[in-house]
Amino acid sequence: MKSTRRHFLKTSAAATFAFNAVPLLAADPGRKYRTALIGSGWWGKNILKEAMASERVKVVALCDADGNTLEVAAERVNDLSGDQPKAYKDFRELLEKEKPEIVIIASPDHWHALHTIAALKAGAHVFVEKPTGHTVNESRAMLHAARESGRAVQVGLHRRIGPHHISGMKFLKSGAVGDVGMVRLFAHSGGGREAPSLNSAPPDGMDWNMWCGPAPERPFNSKIHPGGWRQYLDYGNGQLGDWGVHWLDQVLWWSEEKYPHRIYSTAGRSVRGPSVLTEKEQTSDAPDYQVAVYDFEKFTCVWEHRRFADNNAEKHKIGAYYYGTKGTLHVGWRDGWTFYPANTRDKIVHEDSQLQEPDGHNLTLLWADFLAAIESKTKSVANIEVAHRSSVLPLLGMISWRVGRSINWDGAKEQITGDAEASKLLSRPYRAPWVYPAI
Amino acid sequence: MLVENCYPTARCEALRVHSLSLLVSVLFSIGTQADDWPHWRGPQRNGISAESGWREVWPKEGPAIAWRAKVGIGFSSFVVAQGRAFTLGHADERDTVWCFDSASGKVLWKHSYPSELGDKYFEGGTTGTPTVSGEHVFVLSRWGDLFCFEAASGKVIWSKNIQTETGAPIPDWGFSGAPLVHENLLVLNIGDAGVALDKATSKVIWQSAKKNAGYSSPWPVQRDGQWLALIGSGSSYVAVNPRDGKEAWRVRWVTEYGVNAADPIMDGDRLFLCTGYGKGGALFQLDGGQVTELWKTKKLRTQLNGPVLFQGHLYGPDGDTTDKAAFKCLDFATGEEKWSHPGFGTGAAIIADSKLIALSSTGELLLAPAIPSGFKPTARAQVLGGKCWTAPVLANGLIYCRNSRGDVAVVDGRK
Numbered sequence: 001m002k003s004t005r006r007h008f009l010k011t012s013a014a015a016t017f018a019f020n021a022v023p024l025l026a027a028d029p030g031r032k033y034r035t036a037l038i039g040s041g042w043w044g045k046n047i048l049k050e051a052m053a054s055e056r057v058k059v060v061a062l063c064d065a066d067g068n069t070l071e072v073a074a075e076r077v078n079d080l081s082g083d084q085p086k087a088y089k090d091f092r093e094l095l096e097k098e099k100p101e102i103v104i105i106a107s108p109d110h111w112h113a114l115h116t117i118a119a120l121k122a123g124a125h126v127f128v129e130k131p132t133g134h135t136v137n138e139s140r141a142m143l144h145a146a147r148e149s150g151r152a153v154q155v156g157l158h159r160r161i162g163p164h165h166i167s168g169m170k171f172l173k174s175g176a177v178g179d180v181g182m183v184r185l186f187a188h189s190g191g192g193r194e195a196p197s198l199n200s201a202p203p204d205g206m207d208w209n210m211w212c213g214p215a216p217e218r219p220f221n222s223k224i225h226p227g228g229w230r231q232y233l234d235y236g237n238g239q240l241g242d243w244g245v246h247w248l249d250q251v252l253w254w255s256e257e258k259y260p261h262r263i264y265s266t267a268g269r270s271v272r273g274p275s276v277l278t279e280k281e282q283t284s285d286a287p288d289y290q291v292a293v294y295d296f297e298k299f300t301c302v303w304e305h306r307r308f309a310d311n312n313a314e315k316h317k318i319g320a321y322y323y324g325t326k327g328t329l330h331v332g333w334r335d336g337w338t339f340y341p342a343n344t345r346d347k348i349v350h351e352d353s354q355l356q357e358p359d360g361h362n363l364t365l366l367w368a369d370f371l372a373a374i375e376s377k378t379k380s381v382a383n384i385e386v387a388h389r390s391s392v393l394p395l396l397g398m399i400s401w402r403v404g405r406s407i408n409w410d411g412a413k414e415q416i417t418g419d420a421e422a423s424k425l426l427s428r429p430y431r432a433p434w435v436y437p438a439i
Numbered sequence: 440m441l442v443e444n445c446y447p448t449a450r451c452e453a454l455r456v457h458s459l460s461l462l463v464s465v466l467f468s469i470g471t472q473a474d475d476w477p478h479w480r481g482p483q484r485n486g487i488s489a490e491s492g493w494r495e496v497w498p499k500e501g502p503a504i505a506w507r508a509k510v511g512i513g514f515s516s517f518v519v520a521q522g523r524a525f526t527l528g529h530a531d532e533r534d535t536v537w538c539f540d541s542a543s544g545k546v547l548w549k550h551s552y553p554s555e556l557g558d559k560y561f562e563g564g565t566t567g568t569p570t571v572s573g574e575h576v577f578v579l580s581r582w583g584d585l586f587c588f589e590a591a592s593g594k595v596i597w598s599k600n601i602q603t604e605t606g607a608p609i610p611d612w613g614f615s616g617a618p619l620v621h622e623n624l625l626v627l628n629i630g631d632a633g634v635a636l637d638k639a640t641s642k643v644i645w646q647s648a649k650k651n652a653g654y655s656s657p658w659p660v661q662r663d664g665q666w667l668a669l670i671g672s673g674s675s676y677v678a679v680n681p682r683d684g685k686e687a688w689r690v691r692w693v694t695e696y697g698v699n700a701a702d703p704i705m706d707g708d709r710l711f712l713c714t715g716y717g718k719g720g721a722l723f724q725l726d727g728g729q730v731t732e733l734w735k736t737k738k739l740r741t742q743l744n745g746p747v748l749f750q751g752h753l754y755g756p757d758g759d760t761t762d763k764a765a766f767k768c769l770d771f772a773t774g775e776e777k778w779s780h781p782g783f784g785t786g787a788a789i790i791a792d793s794k795l796i797a798l799s800s801t802g803e804l805l806l807a808p809a810i811p812s813g814f815k816p817t818a819r820a821q822v823l824g825g826k827c828w829t830a831p832v833l834a835n836g837l838i839y840c841r842n843s844r845g846d847v848a849v850v851d852g853r854k
Contacts, residue, residue: 042695068674071693076717079737195555200608203673203697204650222611222651226696358761 029056033374036061036100036124038091038115040073041226044106046359047127047156048073050367051104052081059083061098063091067205069226089207091115095122102374105129106156108235110215113138113437120149125374127367129156131245131391132384134215134237136426139388139395140414141437146384154370154380155387159246160253161369162362163354168337171329171349172254177339178325183301185247187239187318188311191288194272196281197223214434221282231284233398238286239305240265240394247320248294248303249382249390250331254322257296258389259411265292265401271308292397303397334360399425471854474791476834477520477571479617479656480702481789486747486830491792493836493852494818495806501820502804505837505851506544510537512556512564512845519834520571523547523590527578528845529556529564536569536578536586538593541834544849548593550586557581557613561760562826562843566613566654572620577638579627581613587625587641597641601627604643605634610651610673610697619657619668621681626657626668632677632686633657633670645684653699655745657681660705669710671699676712688728694718701745704753706771709733715742715759722774734774739767744787744830752777752811754795760785760828766797768811777811787830798822798831798840804850822848 035057037048041064051057059077062085064070070087077085088094095103095118103119105112105128116128126146132155133139146153159165171177199219202208208220215234218224230236252258267287269275275285292303311317319332327341332353339349356364366382373380392414399422400407408417416423430436471492480486494502511528518525524541527534534554538547556563570577571590578586583602588595602609607630616628625638631650636643655671659681667678667687674697678687692699695716704711710730713720721735739746739757742764746755751771757779758764766783769776784800790809794817797805802823807816825842832839836853 068693068697072695072716072718075693079717192556198609200651201649222608358759 032056032058033101033125034058034060034098035102035104036063036085036094036098037073037104037106038063038094038119039105039107039111039129040064040069041066041106043129043156044104045073045076046361047104047106047129047363047367048077049080050363051102051127052077052083053364054367054371056371057102059085060100061086061088061094063088063094065089065207065211066203066225068203089210091118095119095124100124102127108211108229109134109237109241110235111213113142114214114434116142116153117145117437120145120151120153123149123151125152125370127154127156127370130249130387131237131241131394132388133391133395134235134241135428136392136395136399136414137439138427138437139391140439143384143388144439145437152370152373152377152380153384153387154366154373155382155384155391156363156366157246157249157382157387157390158362158366159250160381160386161365163365164336164351165250165331167351168329168331169250169254171337171339172322172331176349177322177327177329178342180322180324181299182323183251183299184304184321184323185244185251185301185319186304186311186321187243187247188304188306188309189317190310191307192271194269194283194288196276196278196283197221198281199279212431214430214436216431218277219279219282223282223284228284231286233285236286237394237398238290239307240287240290240292240303240397243305243318244292244303244394244397245391248301248393249387250320251294251301252386252390252393255296255299257298260294260296260301260393260409261411262295262406262408263292263393263396263400264406265290265303265397267291267401287401290397290401292394292400294393294397303394473835474833475520476832477518478620479516479518479568479570480658480830481832484658485704486745486789487749488789488791488833490833490835492854493791493833493838494854495794497818497820502818502822503851504822505542505849506539506847507849508537508539508544508546508847510841510845510847511535512562512843513566514829514843515565515841516568516829517832517834517839517841518569518571518576519832519837519839520590523571524834524839524849525569525571525576525590526839526841526847527565527567527569529554530845532556534565534580534584536576536588536593538576538590541837550588550593550595552580552584552586554580554584555582559612561612564843564845566615568617568656570618570620572638575638577618577620577625579614579616579618581615582609583607583614583629585618585627585636585641587638599641601629601634601636601643605630605646605649607634607646607649608651610654612654612698614652615654615700616652616656616671619659619681621659621666621668624681626681628652628655628657628670628672631672632679632689633668633684635681635684647679647684651697653697655700655702658702658705662708669703669705671701671703673697673699675699676703676710688725688730690723690730698742700743701741701755704745704748706748711748711753711771713739713741713745713755715740717759720753720769720774722771736769736774736776738774738776738779739769743785743828747788747790747809749790749793749809752809754788754790754809756783756785756787758785760800764800766799766814768814770811778813780814785828787828789830789833791833796831796833796838798827798829800827802827802840802842804831804838804840820850822850 267290651673653671788797
């Protein structure tokens with residue numbers, strides 16, 4: 001029945017086109033894109049679940065360096081869609097053999113650039129996780145590759161399309177908050193000292209060398225994989241890279257300015273303790289607290305995170321405060337958005353979040369927007385141009401922290417001015433045989 | 440009341456306790472049977488107690504609470520033997536082994552040792568449950584600290600770190616299987632397919648490959664006169680000879696993050712496995728080394744506490760801690776869902792005297808007949824707050840409940 005209906009729709013649409021000779025605006029709703037997932041862990045499966053729910057994809061292949069992860073993901077795909085994707089440990093082989101039309105990339109950050117560029121060169125549209133690159137020039141290379149390919153690239157900044165973010169932004173832009181002179185972004189949680197954990201052999205069926213790819217090969221540790229790599233600076237950029245990018249992206253969405261001109265960051269591991277890396281054991285090495293200050297022309301934006309003490313002294317633990325002359329707007333996560341008027345006699349305004357649980361995101365909307373962009377050739381909400389500008393902000397914050405001073409950013413040229421040492425950190429050496437992508 | 444596959448140690452203890460309970464029955468109330476709960480999943484290691492004669496309805500204001508305690512952060516269950524109740528908890532970078540007078544809650548002894556909280560995506564704290572065998576109690580920490588205590592006094596008979604000695608990797612959430620005492624051996628779920636020590640001397644007798652363990656407890660079954668220990672490893676369930684560690688068979692079972700946590704169930708030649716993260720369960724027929732899948736289901740996706748098999752039906756929670764998990768009944772022969780009780784969460788249940796004793800993830804204790812025709816509680820009461828992912832335990836008329844913060848409520852079910 002299903003295929004008959006599809007066949008009918010297809011024919012009727014074609015007939016409409018033929019007889020009326022008008023451009024076909026609505027794409028064939030029965031068309032299924034040959035889709036592959038690179039990086040088949042927790043978040044990759046979350047995205048793929050939305051892709052399958054759209055009923056617009058056929059999952060042809062999965063890629064992961066960990067065989068167990070592949071097996072779990074393949075079973076999940078089969079459960080949800082009946083598709084029987086082929087499993088690959090090497091993305092190059094996947095792209096060559098499967099020729100996917102859409103590639104979802106949810107590998108760790110250090111792989112984003114090479115995976116994205118290869119997928120674009122293979123002719124696929126790409127949905128890639130945030131932040132775009134692990135270093136600034138990777139993100140620039142991704143942007144250039146996307147422009148050259150003409151393919152759609154959507155980046156996983158789902159807060160660009162979340163209903164409470166949209167209504168909160170509308171409220172903010174309506175002037176209800178007054179003149180905003182400062183923005184504070186934050187993500188706080190509890191936590192304590194970090195003891196080193198023992199290195200071990202990678203799980204059976206895991207290609208650890210491939211997982212590390214262009215990044216340094218640390219001894220395998222189950223704190224890194226699965227999931228923990230975000231707090232290891234060889235592979236991620238800590239809380240600023242993981243959480244900060246979402247909120248910095250919100251600021252760029254709100255502001256008319258495209259980039260800050262000066263960035264300063266300080267950070268440390270005051271509670272977790274010094275990082276450890278020996279043959280026997282290791283800890284993570286990302287900061288457990290960080291402050292990053294972004295100076296724009298008309299306002300200053302401060303990022304702040306702590307992974308200790310939690311934040312029970314305030315009403316909110318995650319999100320953005322827009323400080324305006326009429327009051328403070330908090331845009332958060334599960335707590336929606338709330339406006340606290342400066343005049344305490346005025347009423348607090350609040351709107352709940354509308355998220356997909358259990359992980360509290362808006363991937364359904366982001367995926368639909370991606371498909372629309374592919375089919376109508378319009379720009380998606382978190383397209384690579386937009387997402388590149390947001391993604392470099394945490395990366396610049398990390399550079400300032402590493403060199404221990406403010407850096408001046410020429411956003412038009414995408415260069416750090418007057419600081420050779422900091423400029424060098426816009427890229428990083430790759431581990432052979434991988435080659436840093438050319439811009 | 441003893442099942443065919445009853446484990447020898449359990450059989451001895453059960454018989455002894457049964458004799459005692461017979462005496463109690465004669466002296467006090469005919470038709471009542473008391474029972475200890477000396478190790479994880481109870482006297483027969485199947486989540487079922489033979490105990491009867493406890494209250495199945497409570498007064499309006501709820502059941503009487505015999506005693507309360509605070510034991511520290513964790514999910515360790517209780518074990519009860521010879522008038523002593525044991526559990527574990529974590530506070531201030533130390534785990535504590537607690538020994539209470541089982542009836543009054545008086546602390547008889549406690550023993551603390553340094554330990555990590557280990558709060559990876561949850562509260563952390565202790566996750567394993569002690570094992571009582573004769574005069575001894577055995578404890579394995581998440582990080583491999585292993586103790587043999589004198590049950591009466593808390594005196595340390597021996598202790599060591601079995602992880603550093605064997606070099607086996609620590610799985611993501613630490614070791615959590617309860618120790619199994621088999622004859623002179625102590626079998627632990629450490630490494631690819633377990634490790635065994637001489638329980639008297641702590642000498643390692645055999646160990647398996649240095650690969651990730653799962654989180655289930657070594658579970659003893661007897662097939663064709665031979666004992667096997669079933670061990671949930673990181674990517675399969677393995678049956679080994681507890682005497683030498685020799686592998687009899689292995690069923691590949693890959694669960695997200697290696698969380699093979701629910702205990703396997705064997706009924707004759709049939710093996711039932713189920714795990715969470717959307718995976719579900721399957722029933723296998725074992726014929727020598729040959730494994731045939733009889734059915735599989737997505738109706739029992741058990742992330743934490745395994746179901747109980749009772750009179751041809753499985754009773755247990757379906758779902759992850761992040762889901763709205765339901766409590767379900769499935770036909771063991773077919774996998775057909777008989778009923779589903781929503782809103783239960785990832786709590787757990789045991790069965791005694793044909794009744795479910797179930798503690799929901801939010802601390803509601805429910806009593807209901809274990810029947811496939813429906814979930815019809817005869818009593819329910821909010822006995823704890825917070826988060827309860829630990830199976831309640833019934834021993835000698837008392838129901839031991841705890842939450843993740845370590846609040847303990849011992850419900851008095853004695854008539």
